[in-house]
Each structure stands twice: as C-alpha cells, then as structure tokens.
Amino acid sequence: MNDFKVMIVVTHLLGVGHLTRMAAVGRAMAARGWKVTLVSGGRPAATVALDGVDLVQLPPVHCVGTDFSTLYAATDVRADAAWFAMRRAALLAAFDAAAPDALITELYPFGRRSLAAEFDALLEHALARPDRPAILCSIRDVLNPPSRPERVAATLARLGACYDAVLFHGAAEMVPLAASWPEAGKLDYRLRETGYVHDGERAFADDGNTGRDEIVVSGGGSAAGLPLARTAIEAARLMPARQWRLLVGHGVPEEVFAALGAQAPANMRVERARPDFPALLARAAASVSQSGYNTVLDLAAANARAILVPFAEGGEKEQTIRAEELTRRGLARHLPAADLTAETLAGALGELLERPAPDWSGIGREGAARAADIVAEEIARRRAIEAGWVRLDLLMARARAAGRIIDFWWRDDDATDPTPALDALLARRERWQVPLALAVIPSRATPALAERLAGETGIDVLAHGWAHANHAPAGVKKAEFGPHRSTEAMLAEAQAGHQRLAELFGPRALPVFVPPWNRIDPALAGRHSEAGYRLLSTYQRRPAHALPGLVAVNAHLDPIDWHGGGGLVDETVLLDRLGRLVEEELDAPPGTLEPIGLLTHHLVHDGWIDRFLDGLIGRLLGSGAARFRSLAEFLPTQEGRR
CATH class of the missing domain: 3.40.50.2000 (Glycogen Phosphorylase B;)
Known part of the structure; x- marks a missing residue:
C-alpha cells in the first residue's frame, strides 16, 4: 500500500457542504493508510466526521448572506489584513509540516476569489518545492457560473500555470460541467470525473418509525x-x-x-x-x-x-x-x-x-473512493514527469561535460494576423531571447501582421503553404501540397506564396517552405527550388537523401495532442521523446544531425502547453549546453539572412 501524504484546503463560508464533501474524500484516503491533512478556513463544524484525518483549523472566516466578498472573523467583526496574514502564515506552515505528495484546493480558482491571495501564496510555495506535489483543484458537479468573461480567462490561466488536474465530483451523464461553466471544453483533458461524493458515514440506522410517512x-x-x-x-x-x-x-x-x-x-x-x-x-x-x-x-x-x-x-x-x-x-x-x-x-x-418514488440509482455515490484512486494516479504521474526532467538534466550535463553544445530551433505555425495569442508567443520569445521561425499562411497573411512584426527582433518568416487548404480526398490524411493535385499548379502557388511574403515582410521572409500538415508530394519537393526556396521544413528526422537545391531542417517535438483533441501531450511522453533526440545527438559525430526542432501552434495553446514550454526552454538554456539558432543560419546560401 502506498504511504501517500495529501493536504486538502477548504474554506466553507456559508453552510458546511464544502467541508463535508472534502472530509469524506479525506476519510477515504485515510482509510487506505495515507496521511491526510485537512486545512479548514471556515468556522469549526462539530458535526463533520474527520476520522483518521488531521485537522488544521485556520483563523476562521465566514460571510453573511450571499456577500462572499465581505468576510468576517467573528459576528459583526470584519476580517482585516492582520487576520488574513495569520491565516496565510498558518496555511504555509501547515503545508511545510505536511510535506504533501498531493495538494488539493477545494473550489479555488473557480471560486473563493476573496481568498485568492492566500491560495496563490500557497500555490507559489508548493511550486517552489524541489519535489513539488501534484496540485489538484476539487469542484462539485455544478459551479456558480462566472459573471464576467474575464473571470473565466483568469481561472483557466491560474489552472494552466499551477494545476495538474481538476477533480470533478459529479457525473457528466447526470449534470455535465458545461451546464454551469462556459469553457468546460477547454478543461476536458484535465478533468478527472470522480462521480458524486456522498458522506456515507452519516447515520442510516432505522430506529423504528421516526419520520415514517412524514x-x-x-x-x-x-x-x-x-x-x-x-x-x-x-x-x-x-x-x-x-x-x-x-x-x-x-x-x-x-x-x-x-x-x-x-x-x-x-x-x-x-x-x-x-x-x-x-x-x-x-x-x-x-x-x-x-x-x-x-x-x-x-x-x-x-x-x-x-x-x-x-x-x-x-x-x-x-x-x-x-x-x-x-x-x-x-x-x-x-x-x-x-x-x-x-x-x-x-x-x-x-x-x-400521488406519484411513485423516482429511481435515483443512476447517481453513483462512490466519488470519495474514486477520488482517492485518481489522486494516487496523479501523484504517480507527477513523479514520472519529474523523473523525465531529471533525465533531461542528466543528458544535458553529459553534453556539457563532453564540451558539446546541442543545437535547437523553434518553429511556430499558422500565423495570419495579430492576435492576443501571437502577442503571448512573441512575449515568450522576448523573455527567453531565442530566435523564432514563424510559419505564415501567405494567402491569408495581412499587412497588420507585417506591421505587428516590424518592431520585433529575432523573428524569421516562413511560407506555410499557400492557403492551408486541404485538397486530399475523403478518408486520406490532410494535405495541401500532396500527390492529389497538379504539380504545376502547386508549384505556382508555392512561388506565389514566396513572393507575397517577400512583399509583406521584406528580408525577414526566408526562402523556406513549410507544407501544411507537414506533408508534401516528393515530386513537388524535388522542384521547390524552382519556386525560389532553399530550405524545406516538415516533421520528424529529415531523410538521408538530399533534395535538389534544398536542405531539410525539420521539427521534432510537438507538445500538442492533435489526435487526442488538443491540449498538452502527456509530459512523460514528450520528455522521453526529447531525451531520445538528445541521446541521438550525443551519440552522433558533432554537426551530423540537424538541430532539434521545437514545433508550436500559438493559436491553440493553453496554460498547460505554455507552462511546459517555459519549463523546457528555461531548463535547456540553464543547462549551459544548449543554444537556440535562427533557421537562417542553415540556409545553403546567405541570401535569406538579415
């Protein structure tokens, strides 16, 4: 039996339902021999069973009516800054004492915004720990819908920045999260459905006729x-x-x-x-x-x-x-x-x-046990991810000890217009000070995009096909420049794309072709130099044979789970793939392999993808054995360089 340590943080402000539910979850974990610390920030509730659970009571707060933004330390006594400071200090001390393998915050960041400062302090504290815990949010089946769109965005941002998963204590077939949360689809791959959590410890004994037919x-x-x-x-x-x-x-x-x-x-x-x-x-x-x-x-x-x-x-x-x-x-x-x-x-x-009693059997109530199963899975997954990062660190240390520098490059696809997502991408590039190759769709590129990039440094522009339109027959993998069209027609579009980007972006536009969906007819690729291109970039290791007039520099690591409906690929898979790429580089003579290419798609990023990218780039740059290079450096001539 695993001897896990779990810390649950819950603050009930009105009734005791939140505390009751999390106590039931905690008891289910304690029944497995885990050490469970439940930190309660609401008023003490003697009726809530805490068998086997260590209770830490914070200086309590409560609200009056439905004013959840005005919190009281006692009847008619508003909680002040000093009171909240005591709560925050006690919360962090409880975390240090518990040293949990998993941290669960009940409702936050979906709610409890009035307590955001203490929750955020706890999250920052937990993430800073070298062996940081799995971090989970716990929500009931129905949330109070957010009153403003920016609250949804803020919640998703906080989840992506700090959390591993969301425990959904409900059942989608009964009440889907989408019934109360407008962006539920963006959480699908991070939502862990537990079923309903029922306080099974409450008395059900029949003492006779008390209440019968009442x-x-x-x-x-x-x-x-x-x-x-x-x-x-x-x-x-x-x-x-x-x-x-x-x-x-x-x-x-x-x-x-x-x-x-x-x-x-x-x-x-x-x-x-x-x-x-x-x-x-x-x-x-x-x-x-x-x-x-x-x-x-x-x-x-x-x-x-x-x-x-x-x-x-x-x-x-x-x-x-x-x-x-x-x-x-x-x-x-x-x-x-x-x-x-x-x-x-x-x-x-x-x-x-006058009606018969309804059949409620469709509502399963074993959510506490299932929640414990999921928490165990998330702890194991977090440990596997951390092991993946350690392996990468060791490989980069091996490179540094051998005097090797591993080359990387970064390509991002599908740009057409300035967007907030593009702004976030450019800000990330600026923060890390690494070159970025932006694959732009020529027929849809706007002058506004050229204007947005005019003041940027370290950005190259590549031709991403012509219109990013699928011409493959039904049932065949998507392709714009596949073997399903006239080679001459495709060559004309490729040439038009090169010319349009040169007109819009000037010397920033490199003679580099990136076929949509990374697929290109080999016959067409062999003639791409006729359209003015000098470099072709697709996905996976480049072929051993050379193309007439072209070099191939491909991308190799795509963090987006396209086959799974979007979101971040399992980080253990990504880190294993990257580790193998670095090992291949170390085992080959210097300069014989193409640089390792990172492939992103800014328009579909979420907080989890961005967090992974920041962790990856920061770790590589901090290793002392990695450098990110501009794609212009790999052109066979100097004509594309600024």
Whole structure:
C-alpha cells in the first residue's frame, strides 16, 4: 500500500457542504493508510466526521448572506489584513509540516476569489518545492457560473500555470460541467470525473418509525433556508392530515429557532438538523429542501420523492441549475423560490405524493473512493514527469561535460494576423531571447501582421503553404501540397506564396517552405527550388537523401495532442521523446544531425502547453549546453539572412 501524504484546503463560508464533501474524500484516503491533512478556513463544524484525518483549523472566516466578498472573523467583526496574514502564515506552515505528495484546493480558482491571495501564496510555495506535489483543484458537479468573461480567462490561466488536474465530483451523464461553466471544453483533458461524493458515514440506522410517512423539510446548515422554513410552516396548516418535520440548521440563532417552533402548527415538529437525516428521508413520504450538493445525494440515497426549492439569492445559480437538470430527468420537482408560497408548495406536494418514488440509482455515490484512486494516479504521474526532467538534466550535463553544445530551433505555425495569442508567443520569445521561425499562411497573411512584426527582433518568416487548404480526398490524411493535385499548379502557388511574403515582410521572409500538415508530394519537393526556396521544413528526422537545391531542417517535438483533441501531450511522453533526440545527438559525430526542432501552434495553446514550454526552454538554456539558432543560419546560401 502506498504511504501517500495529501493536504486538502477548504474554506466553507456559508453552510458546511464544502467541508463535508472534502472530509469524506479525506476519510477515504485515510482509510487506505495515507496521511491526510485537512486545512479548514471556515468556522469549526462539530458535526463533520474527520476520522483518521488531521485537522488544521485556520483563523476562521465566514460571510453573511450571499456577500462572499465581505468576510468576517467573528459576528459583526470584519476580517482585516492582520487576520488574513495569520491565516496565510498558518496555511504555509501547515503545508511545510505536511510535506504533501498531493495538494488539493477545494473550489479555488473557480471560486473563493476573496481568498485568492492566500491560495496563490500557497500555490507559489508548493511550486517552489524541489519535489513539488501534484496540485489538484476539487469542484462539485455544478459551479456558480462566472459573471464576467474575464473571470473565466483568469481561472483557466491560474489552472494552466499551477494545476495538474481538476477533480470533478459529479457525473457528466447526470449534470455535465458545461451546464454551469462556459469553457468546460477547454478543461476536458484535465478533468478527472470522480462521480458524486456522498458522506456515507452519516447515520442510516432505522430506529423504528421516526419520520415514517412524514413530509421532511430541510434548509441546510445556515440561515439561508429560513424563507423555505417559514413557508413550510404555513403550508403545513393547509395539509393538516399530514405530519411534518422541519429541520433547522445549527447556524440559525437560537432565538430564531425558538420562534419557528412557536409558529409551527400541531402537525409539524421543529427540530435542529439531525445526523440521521438520511434515515429520516428514507422513511419519509416526501422531502422539501434546497438543492445543495450534499442534500441531493442524501435524497438519492433515500430514493426520495423531492421538491427542490433552490437557494437563488444574490444571483446564485448553482442550485437552480442542479434542480433543473434533476427535474429534466424526472428525479425531482423544481419549485423556484420566486414562485414559493404556502399554496404552491402544498399543491406541488399533493401532486408529488400521488406519484411513485423516482429511481435515483443512476447517481453513483462512490466519488470519495474514486477520488482517492485518481489522486494516487496523479501523484504517480507527477513523479514520472519529474523523473523525465531529471533525465533531461542528466543528458544535458553529459553534453556539457563532453564540451558539446546541442543545437535547437523553434518553429511556430499558422500565423495570419495579430492576435492576443501571437502577442503571448512573441512575449515568450522576448523573455527567453531565442530566435523564432514563424510559419505564415501567405494567402491569408495581412499587412497588420507585417506591421505587428516590424518592431520585433529575432523573428524569421516562413511560407506555410499557400492557403492551408486541404485538397486530399475523403478518408486520406490532410494535405495541401500532396500527390492529389497538379504539380504545376502547386508549384505556382508555392512561388506565389514566396513572393507575397517577400512583399509583406521584406528580408525577414526566408526562402523556406513549410507544407501544411507537414506533408508534401516528393515530386513537388524535388522542384521547390524552382519556386525560389532553399530550405524545406516538415516533421520528424529529415531523410538521408538530399533534395535538389534544398536542405531539410525539420521539427521534432510537438507538445500538442492533435489526435487526442488538443491540449498538452502527456509530459512523460514528450520528455522521453526529447531525451531520445538528445541521446541521438550525443551519440552522433558533432554537426551530423540537424538541430532539434521545437514545433508550436500559438493559436491553440493553453496554460498547460505554455507552462511546459517555459519549463523546457528555461531548463535547456540553464543547462549551459544548449543554444537556440535562427533557421537562417542553415540556409545553403546567405541570401535569406538579415
């Protein structure tokens, strides 16, 4: 059994649902013998089970209502800079003490923006550790949709810069992440679906008839459920033949709780929330509740008839989205808070009680165990990646000891116009001060692109085909300059491309041809010098034979997983490939192999790809045995050099 160490960081601000879910995940890991540290930044919650888990309590914060940006250290006492500084110091100290193999931040960076400073400090601290942990974000099935596009961009940027994967505690076939997060597709290859995490430790014992055939009303652990509680009291008066039970959260002040009890009719019992809530649901005739994550899972476990009245104050949409999705699947009845009256609630219950109980079995609730499996996989993957970097370091050290300098070059494809993605690429090149060969699509290149590059140094322009149009027959690999067209027509387009780039970019345009999809008819390649080209660049090691009038300098390392739908190729695969390329170079006589080519496509980069590139270029340059060269240096004549 692996003896992993895991640190989970969670701050619940209103109810205790976030803490309950992460405690269940932590217990599942602790049950495997792992050392689990759960750092809680919300108020202490005595009802949450933490068997086998080490709890670190930060100076707590909470919010009032739905104002998640204003945080309180105590009732009516705002948390100030000193309070947050204590939290941050305690958080970093907990990390150092835990020395985790995996770090899990619950919700951040999708939410908890008011706590961004402490989360970012923790992430920076973790990433700086030589044996840095796998870093994961944990989210429930439904998020509160971001109010502004820039928040989506900021979240994706933070994930790409710091995180290895996202634990999705839901099921796409039940409620897909796309239902609540507008850029869910960009996370597909980093999303790890665990299924739903149910607190299976909660009591389900049957003590007899307590709650049998009752209508059980619950509103969560905080005062957010009070409007539902008060309406339920009035609805109970309209259904005197039914026995009701109202459960009030422990976060509701005692005087308010007492007032609810005094207002309730004789057919309603008012109690504080009970640990055997799932057992009550299993015996109840129907449930009336909000549609929080944990409540829905209790309903699923009990196979309960349910009316869901989602919490929707302050623009909150999470519970509404979940209620709508469950209603669409026939598992519950959605009654919006705006439509909630004693009459509508009583009417909905009357209809619901006439129906058979729904089948909730499609909602699997073993997410805690599956989350532990995934965390173990991510720890192993992180260790394999780190081993790959170590191997690269050793190979470069071998080169340095032998007095060898390994040559690299960098090609980026598909430029046509100035874009934010191009700006990011150019900024990366400027930061590392390495040459860049930009493969531009001639027919689509704009004067604006030429103007954007005019003030740049270290940039060469290459002809990327003519229009990047696929002319291959159906079922055949894509090609613009393949054996499916007239050689003369293709030669004319290639020549036109060379001329257009020369007109737009002047001496920056090199006589270099980069066929789209890296495919070219050999017959055409043999005549490319007729169109003015002196160098051909495709992908993989160049052929041993020379082409008439041309040299071949290819790219060899493409970090994009084209066959897997995009995103970053498994880093262990990339590092193994690069290691083999460096070994080949070291085993060959100096100067006999072409430089190792890095191939990128700026228009489809994400944060994970960019992070890999920065790590790779920085590591190579820091080795003292690598240099990046301009492609112009490899032309057979000097005519293309600036």
